[in-house]
Amino acid sequence: METQDKVAGELSKLLADTYAVYLKTHGYHWNVRGMNFHALHGMFMEQYTEMWTAIDLVAERIRALGQLAPQGYAAFARLSSIKDGDPHQDAAGMLRELVADHEALIAAAKAAREGADDVTAAVIDARIDAHQKHAWMLRATLG
Numbered sequence: 001m002e003t004q005d006k007v008a009g010e011l012s013k014l015l016a017d018t019y020a021v022y023l024k025t026h027g028y029h030w031n032v033r034g035m036n037f038h039a040l041h042g043m044f045m046e047q048y049t050e051m052w053t054a055i056d057l058v059a060e061r062i063r064a065l066g067q068l069a070p071q072g073y074a075a076f077a078r079l080s081s082i083k084d085g086d087p088h089q090d091a092a093g094m095l096r097e098l099v100a101d102h103e104a105l106i107a108a109a110k111a112a113r114e115g116a117d118d119v120t121a122a123v124i125d126a127r128i129d130a131h132q133k134h135a136w137m138l139r140a141t142l143g
Contacts, residue, residue, distance in 0.1 A: 003115040004065045004066060004067075004117075005065075005066075005067065006114075006115060007065060007112060007114075007115055007116045007117075007120060008062050008065040008066070008067035009067075010108070010111050010112035010114075011058055011061060011062045011065070011112050011120070011124075012062060012067070012069065012070050012079055013079050013080070013081075013108055013111075013112070014058060014105070014108045014109055014112050014124075014127065015055065015058045015059055015062065015069065015070060015076075015079075016070060016075070016076040016077075016078075016079035016080035017079075017080045017081060017082050017101075017104060017105055017108050018051055018054060018055055018058060018105060018127075019055055019076050019080070020076065020080045020082035020084075020101075021051060021082055021098070021101045021102070021105060022048050022051040022052060022055060023084075024082070024084065024085035024097075024098070024101065025044050025047050025048040025051065025098060026044070026048045027085050027087060028040075028044050028085055028087070028094045028098070029041055029044035029045050029048060030087075031087035032044065032091050032094060033090070033091065034090065034091045036091060036141075037091075039141075040091055040094075040095075040141070043137060043138075043141065047098075047134050047137075050130060050134075051130075054126075054127060054130065057123055057126075058123065058127070061119075061120055061123050064119075064120075065120065081104060081108075082101055082104065085097060092142060095138050095141055095142050096142065098134075098135075098138050099135050099138045099139055099142070102131045102132075102134045102135035102138065103131075103135060105127070105131045106128055106131045106132060106135070109124050109127045109128045109131065110124075110128065112124055113125070113128075
């Protein structure tokens with residue numbers, strides 16, 4: 001039971017970080033500017049839509065492990081290490097920041113995987129795969 005509680009705690013951090021990156025990506029979708037506006041606007045939408053679905057899967061896995069999923073901005077702020085985005089920065093700054101955020105999500109997911117049962121590990125592995133892909137797309141866009 002102690003291992004499940006630890007895994008659920010790490011998943012709660014992953015959930016909070018994912019929600020923070022979801023919010024930042026959605027905000028950058030609204031506020032990106034420049035020559036590549038259309039492409040970035042669309043890519044950000046694809047990424048925040050994918051994360052929105054994943055948030056529910058991670059929260060439900062926390063519940064399956066017997067813990068309550070954190071909810072609300074205050075709870076997420078206590079758990080998350082992700083900083084709010086700056087809508088005034090240029091597109092390249094947004095991209096660089098999101099790359100770093102996805103790398104942080106990958107690290108958080110790997111921390112949550114330690115001691116996880118097979119079902120939880122599969123959920124986490126899917127998150128690692130998704131965040132690696134998001135980071136790759138963002139890095140490739142930076143050039």
